[in-house]
Amino acid sequence: MMVGADRSELSSRYQRFAVREASGRSPLYEHLAMGVAMDETVLSLIAGMPTSKQQPNLLFAAYRHVLGVPSNYAEFRKGLLDRSDAVRSVMLERSTQTNEPGRCAVLLPILASLPQPLALLEVGASAGLCLFPDRYGYDYPSRSLRPAEHTKPYPVFPCAAGETIEVPKALPQIVWRAGLDLNPLDAADPDEAAWLETLVWPEQIERRNRLRLALDIVAAEEPKLVQGDLLGPEFEALCRQAPQDATLVVFHTAVLAYVTADEDRRTFADRASTLSDIWICNEAPGVMPHLGFTAADAPTQGAFLLSVNGQPTAWTDPHGSSIVSA
Numbered sequence: 001m002m003v004g005a006d007r008s009e010l011s012s013r014y015q016r017f018a019v020r021e022a023s024g025r026s027p028l029y030e031h032l033a034m035g036v037a038m039d040e041t042v043l044s045l046i047a048g049m050p051t052s053k054q055q056p057n058l059l060f061a062a063y064r065h066v067l068g069v070p071s072n073y074a075e076f077r078k079g080l081l082d083r084s085d086a087v088r089s090v091m092l093e094r095s096t097q098t099n100e101p102g103r104c105a106v107l108l109p110i111l112a113s114l115p116q117p118l119a120l121l122e123v124g125a126s127a128g129l130c131l132f133p134d135r136y137g138y139d140y141p142s143r144s145l146r147p148a149e150h151t152k153p154y155p156v157f158p159c160a161a162g163e164t165i166e167v168p169k170a171l172p173q174i175v176w177r178a179g180l181d182l183n184p185l186d187a188a189d190p191d192e193a194a195w196l197e198t199l200v201w202p203e204q205i206e207r208r209n210r211l212r213l214a215l216d217i218v219a220a221e222e223p224k225l226v227q228g229d230l231l232g233p234e235f236e237a238l239c240r241q242a243p244q245d246a247t248l249v250v251f252h253t254a255v256l257a258y259v260t261a262d263e264d265r266r267t268f269a270d271r272a273s274t275l276s277d278i279w280i281c282n283e284a285p286g287v288m289p290h291l292g293f294t295a296a297d298a299p300t301q302g303a304f305l306l307s308v309n310g311q312p313t314a315w316t317d318p319h320g321s322s323i324v325s326a
């Protein structure tokens with residue numbers, strides 16, 4: 001097991017999180033992360049965790065899971081030190097599997113433009129919420145789309161689309177769907193659903209409400225989610241199960257950053273493009289360096305690069321609230 005980076009590196013990581021990720025999105029997480037960055041005692045506590053468990057997002061979500069939302073750093077610090085064993089065990093047991101169905105809004109322009117019907121295979125699916133783009137509503141600047149059939153209330157995702165983005169006229173027709181994940185979550189399990197809700201940052205109430213609606217829809221669908229590594233044999237086995245008379249779309253969003261070796265990401269990319277009809281990659285730009293873009297090229301801080309069959313096509317908001325051509 002890799003044991004923690006040193007405290008000054010950890011302090012910089014929490015500062016970077018505050019400035020680059022939380023600023024403008026979550027005043028509370030920005031405040032907590034800046035507090036942690038300057039707190040030797042708390043940094044020592046985190047440094048004792050395995051490196052993969054030291055993320056700010058995981059610490060703050062685990063804290064909230066045990067103690068609720070703190071109102072300031074002093075309350076957070078006291079709660080964390082008093083209940084460090086409980087927070088630590090949540091951090092060791094769970095991970096940041098944030099499932100954001102709003103990302104369907106930036107996949108939709110591609111999905112709707114393909115020969116229908118579609119077979120969808122999501123790699124790194126978490127609870128599989130992004131496997132149901134046909135079950136949600138969307139508000140683009142020039143058009144709104146709503147699901148044809150629905151028995152439950154559905155979330156509506158607002159998405160600002162640049163003028164050159166072809167906004168879909170209709171939702172895609174999906175005849176088969178499956179997900180692969182190291183640790184598939186069950187939307188119907190109240191404990192796992194609650195963890196996914198806790199991963200949404202505290203101020204993002206609308207986002208959490210939409211997540212709740214998507215979880216209810218997917219819980220009733222019981223999607224096929226297979227446990228396995230994206231580099232393992234399960235990926236090819238799932239591709240082979242897709243119906244032959246549908247366009248097989250392999251996609252992933254916010255997953256490859258968890259695959260640390262560049263070589264492994266390239267191996268996966270080669271396999272995905274060989275085994276699928278269409279391969280959609282919606283990831284932070286740096287994780288696929290061969291696409292020729294870096295984070296510095298992004299039009300907004302933290303934007304994802306969306307590529308289709310290895311061709312960069314668009315910059316997308318990491319939670320799916322905007323898309324512009326690349």
Ligand SMILES: C[S@@+](CC[C@H](N)C(=O)[O-])C[C@H]1O[C@@H](n2cnc3c(N)ncnc32)[C@H](O)[C@@H]1O
Binds near residue numbers: 125127183259
């Ligand atoms: C941040 S979540 C994103 C979930 C979903 N794609 C979305 O956009 O809402 C990343 C997911 O990738 C999964 N994951 C990470 N590394 C993986 C690997 N090597 N093989 C399969 N799944 C992986 C994690 O378990 C987690 O559920």
